[in-house]
Amino acid sequence: MMSGKIYLLEENGTLQSLSEQPYASEDLLQTLLENYPDLLAGEQIDQAAPRRWLLVSREFGVPGEEDGTGRWSLDHLFLDQDAIPTLVEVKRSSDTRIRREVVGQMLDYAANAVVYWPVETIRAKFEAACDSQGGDPAQLVAELIESDFDDDAAVEAFWGQVKTNLRAGRIRLVFVADEIPPELKRIVEFLNEQMDPAEVLAVEIRQYVGEGLKTLVPRVIGQTAEAQQRKSSARREVRQWDESSFFQELGRRDVDEAEVAGKILEWAKTKKLSIQWGKGKQAGSFSPALEHRSARSLISVWTSGQVSINFQYMQNAPPFDDENKRLELLRRLDEMLGVAIPADALARFPSIPLSALKDETALKQFLEIFDWVVQEIQAA
Numbered sequence: 001m002m003s004g005k006i007y008l009l010e011e012n013g014t015l016q017s018l019s020e021q022p023y024a025s026e027d028l029l030q031t032l033l034e035n036y037p038d039l040l041a042g043e044q045i046d047q048a049a050p051r052r053w054l055l056v057s058r059e060f061g062v063p064g065e066e067d068g069t070g071r072w073s074l075d076h077l078f079l080d081q082d083a084i085p086t087l088v089e090v091k092r093s094s095d096t097r098i099r100r101e102v103v104g105q106m107l108d109y110a111a112n113a114v115v116y117w118p119v120e121t122i123r124a125k126f127e128a129a130c131d132s133q134g135g136d137p138a139q140l141v142a143e144l145i146e147s148d149f150d151d152d153a154a155v156e157a158f159w160g161q162v163k164t165n166l167r168a169g170r171i172r173l174v175f176v177a178d179e180i181p182p183e184l185k186r187i188v189e190f191l192n193e194q195m196d197p198a199e200v201l202a203v204e205i206r207q208y209v210g211e212g213l214k215t216l217v218p219r220v221i222g223q224t225a226e227a228q229q230r231k232s233s234a235r236r237e238v239r240q241w242d243e244s245s246f247f248q249e250l251g252r253r254d255v256d257e258a259e260v261a262g263k264i265l266e267w268a269k270t271k272k273l274s275i276q277w278g279k280g281k282q283a284g285s286f287s288p289a290l291e292h293r294s295a296r297s298l299i300s301v302w303t304s305g306q307v308s309i310n311f312q313y314m315q316n317a318p319p320f321d322d323e324n325k326r327l328e329l330l331r332r333l334d335e336m337l338g339v340a341i342p343a344d345a346l347a348r349f350p351s352i353p354l355s356a357l358k359d360e361t362a363l364k365q366f367l368e369i370f371d372w373v374v375q376e377i378q379a380a
Contacts, residue, residue, distance in 0.1 A: 006208050006215060018208035018215055023092055023178055029205065030075055030090050032216070033176065034058055037078060039205055040088070040174065044220040051080045054144045056126045062109045063116040074109050075176075077122070081144050082282060083161035084199075085122075086172040087113065093179035103187050106173050110198065114171065119163035153300060153308030153349030157283050160304020164253055164282070168197060175202040180221050188222035241277045241284035241303075249284055249303045257354040260363060261301050264288075267367050271374055273298070292377050298370060301354070308351040309333070315347055318380040320373075329373060336365040 004020040023029045033039055034055060042051030060077040061070020076088040089106050091098040097105075130137040138155050141147075147154040165171065173191075175184060180202045191200040202221040207214065239245070243265070251258040268275060268288035276297065278285035283304050287297040296317055300308045309329075314320040320329070326346045333339055333352075341350045357363040 004206070004208075006217070008213065008215070016211050016213065018210035018213060021207055021209045022094065023207060026090060026092050026095070029092065029176065029178065030058065032205075033076055033088065033090065039216060039218050040078070040086075040176075040203055041218040041220050042080070044218070045201065045223075052144055053086070054079045054126075054140060055129075056122055057129055060125065062112055064112055066116060068116065071112070072105075072109055074113075079144070079162060080172070081146070082165075083158050084165055084170055084172055085113070085117075085162065086174060088174045088176055090176045093177050093181065098175075098177055099181055099183045100187070102175060103184070103191075106175065110171060110173055114166050114169050117166055119159060119166065122162060123159055151349055152345060153302075153306070153310075153351050156306045156308070156351040157285075157302050157304045160302060160306050161283050164249075164304060167253060170197040172199040172201065177202070177204060178206060180204045185221050189224055192222045193224055239281060239284070240279050241286070243277070243286075246277070246284045246286060246303060250305070253303065253305060254355070256358050257305050260354045260357045263363060264299075264301055264307070264357075264367070267370075271371075273374075290374060290377055296377070298373060300349075302351075305354045306351040307354060307357070308349040309341070309345075310349055311346050312348055314373075317377075319376050325376070329369070332369050332372070333366075336369060337362055 006018050006020075008016040008018065010016060037053035037055055040051070040053055042053060045051045056077040056079060058076055060074045062072040062074055063069060064071035074087055075090045078086040078088060080086060087106065087109055089102060089109070091102055127137040129135075130140065138152070141155045141158055142151065145154060145158055175188065177184075180188075184202060188200055188202045200222060203218055204221055205216055205218045207216055209215075247258055247262065250261055265275070265286065265288075271288070271290075273288040273290055276287040276289055278287070278300070283302055285300045285302045287300040287310070289297045297310045297313045299310055302308070311320075311326055311329075315323075315326060319325045323346060327343070330341050330343065330346065333341055337352070337356060339352045339356060341352075357366055
């Protein structure tokens with residue numbers, strides 16, 4: 001039963017008393033989360049690297065079979081800056097289902113989401129919501145991951161990582177209520193210690209009202225010392241990728257894509273290009289670079305299943321400092337592969353999916369295009 005108070009001390013010395021009150025409806029609490037995702041208290045979830053949130057959608061459908069429609073409806077789906085899908089279910093403390101029934105409900109969502117949620121559906125839902133509200137989806141993702149707004153490769157890598165996280169079961173389950181009952185608290189703590197790589201938390205958002213003021217106080221529940229240390233350390237880890245770890249990760253995602261990446265790497269070695277292996281907590285990459293007068297990275301291949309065309313690097317030296325030359329490269333890619341890279345990407349990092357190169361002819365054409373790129377740079 002809610003009976004707590006908090007006190008606000010004003011600059012003039014007046015002490016204001018605010019009393020705890022329940023929310024008038026569950027929808028009100030859901031709307032607050034939609035409008036103010038920071039109420040999920042990302043700084044409490046990880047103090048060293050506070051979680052930042054991107055709302056994909058409210059009332060997100062969860063299918064119960066391949067290509068099925070939404071059998072269930074999740075209250076909110078968020079993504080954090082590491083592309084971890086965060087499933088949020090909201091209940092008021094007065095709802096008796098918050099004791100145990102909501103746990104089974106959430107586990108149903110999680111078990112089916114990691115199997116039946118196509119990342120394309122998640123992305124399309126997010127982009128449709130942005131369009132309806134006049135937002136730029138690429139810009140919002142770039143802000144979340146603290147990337148340049150025109151870094152298409154980083155945005156594509158983010159969505160690829162969403163897919164990878166889903167397949168690996170790297171998700172976060174969050175129960176939200178105005179008050180978390182002891183039974184749910186014990187279950188959440190137990191699940192959070194036992195489930196790996198998934199994270200299970202509860203967020204209690206208490207409401208205090210008085211004197212025309214309203215204060216919301218979130219508190220994260222479920223982080224035992226052991227679970228918090230293990231999962232926060234995993235999030236902070238910066239990984240130096242190499243050939244073995246790269247192909248192990250990409251192979252878990254898609255064996256055929258890993259085979260394509262392997263052939264690209266073999267081509268790069270045959271051309272005596274230097275191979276630069278990336279660093280990243282979750283997404284790995286390798287970039288073949290041509291050492292001619294100055295080193296320049298031509299493409300980057302990502303564990304998220306993308307190949308970025310590194311126009312931004314190529315434009316810094318002849319002959320691709322000439323925009324017409326980059327247009328010619330873009331035209332060759334469009335005509336031979338039908339990838340339709342936009343003309344405004346000539347100073348950025350547009351990407352194409354590795355899956356587009358699974359066909360032997362398509363891959364051969366792609367590598368022939370970059371044979372031409374290497375020859376043009378060497379002749380400049």
